[in-house]
Amino acid sequence: MTTLVQQMERRAQQIDRMQSEFIKLTQFATELQMYIGLKEIEKTTSQAAKYITDLESANHFNERNLDVNISSALTLILQDVKSFGEINIKITPSTLRLKAERKEQAQYLVPIFPGIDKIKPSLMKRLTITDNIKSLNIWACFVLSDGNFIMFDYNKNRLLLFSIEGLFMREVVSFSEIPLDACLVRNDTVAVALGSSNQTALVNIEQNKITKMIKLLQDCDAVASDGQTLVISGMVKSTKVNLNDMSHTILEGVRASRIAIFKENIYGTIYYENKVFCYTSTGEPLWTFQHHGINLPQGLTLDANGFVYIASRGNNNIVVVSPDGKTSKTILSEADGIKNPYAIDINRESGMMIVSIEIRKNSDSAVVYKI
Structure with missing residues (x-):
């Protein structure tokens, strides 16, 4: 007993x-x-x-x-x-x-998510590029909480604001340095990675001005944020910045040409290796994914269920990778008007996805989908 x-x-x-x-x-x-x-x-x-x-x-x-x-x-x-x-x-x-x-x-x-086969984006609109903008080389684009859009134009080192209808509104700010990437931090704040200057700028899009410069001991090639943390990546290492106290944490093992954050995990692409990867918030690898359908991957983003969307520039595709990094599916292709995609973003609340595409030589636009 x-x-x-x-x-x-x-x-x-x-x-x-x-x-x-x-x-x-x-x-x-x-x-x-x-x-x-x-x-x-x-x-x-x-x-x-x-x-x-x-x-x-x-x-x-x-x-x-x-x-x-x-x-x-x-x-x-x-x-x-x-x-x-x-x-x-x-x-x-x-x-x-x-x-x-x-x-x-x-x-x-465990939340039951829809299968990858059920992801079928529907076209909503294409942004209108007026003659006064001329050539536009979109390296980053994202959806704001009010439905408007921000574009980062690499040709003239500037941020542009477009309306929810897809019409150009105004230039937000321009840079003397050469920016490489941009992301939404909060409703009115955007982070811009300034490449080899080893700096990242925080921009207030309502006030049209730079409010803070973050200086690092690395190249600032790509940037992503969840509103509390800012991750700035290079091809050697990455740095995680706490936006509450601006403290820095070095992530030695995390290198990427483009990155995203979801539920504190860090996702990225390495375009010349055709790789997509996922790390924990501390830089520990969770998975790496390679597939013949992903060629020269650039921008990436995640939906509310944790599916990873990749702009596969080398074969004019938008590819979705499952949350566990084991399966993938091409959801948009050149037949859908996708040509040389570079930037991609999803507003997880509205389910709106924006993708940059080439509309003519040396000039880009962007298309908006509902997912």
């Missing part, structure tokens, strides 16, 4: 640990980490459930009541009494009610 109690106590401690781990998973883990963690929890809970079921099947939970009948002949103990009485063990069925969950139910804790 003592052994059984000790075993049950150990199982209880194990359950307490799993509950604590589950709470941490729901607070901090990505979907992929959540899935892997829950598979381990499911395995452990299944073993515990089997242990409890086996105990019940073996009647270990049956109650054992001891009844003692005292002999009335105790006064004759020295004569002919051979016992003090009788001990009867009565076994009654256990009142314990076990509710063993089905094995599959652990999976329901």
Whole structure:
């Protein structure tokens, strides 16, 4: 009996640990980490459930009541009494009610996402490039919270604002340095990576001015933000900037030509290696993906479900990679008007995707899709 109690106590401690781990998973883990963690929890809970079921099947939970009948002949103990009485063990069925969950139910804790085959973007509009803009070389573009669009024009080192209808509104700011990438930080703030100057600028798009310059000890080739953190990458290493206190963390193993952030994980492309990769927020590799359908990958972005969208410039495709980095699908091609795509972005709240395309020699535009 003592052994059984000790075993049950150990199982209880194990359950307490799993509950604590589950709470941490729901607070901090990505979907992929959540899935892997829950598979381990499911395995452990299944073993515990089997242990409890086996105990019940073996009647270990049956109650054992001891009844003692005292002999009335105790006064004759020295004569002919051979016992003090009788001990009867009565076994009654256990009142314990076990509710063993089905094995599959652990999976329901993980959000169920639509399959990659169901991703089918629908065309909404194409931005209007007026004659006064002339040539436009779009290296970055993204959707603002109000539905307007920001374009980074590499030809003239400037940020341009377009309306929700796709019409040019104004120039936001221009640079004397040579910018290489830009991203949305918050509703009115944009970060611009200034390449070999080892600087990244924070721009207020409402005030049309640079509000801060972040200086690093590396090239600033690409930039991505989730509103709390800014990741600036180069082809040697990357730096993570905490936007609350502006502290820096070096990510030695993370190198990329273009990057994105989703649920704290860092995603990137290396165009000359035809690679797409995923790292944790601390720079630990999670997966790397290569496929013949991805050729000279440039910009990338993620939707609300964690699917990775790649601008595959070398073969005029937009390719989607699954959240686990194992499968891919081409969702747009040259037949859809995709030519030399470079920049891509998705507003995860509205589901609007914008992609830069070449409309004539040395001049780009952008098309907007609903996903």
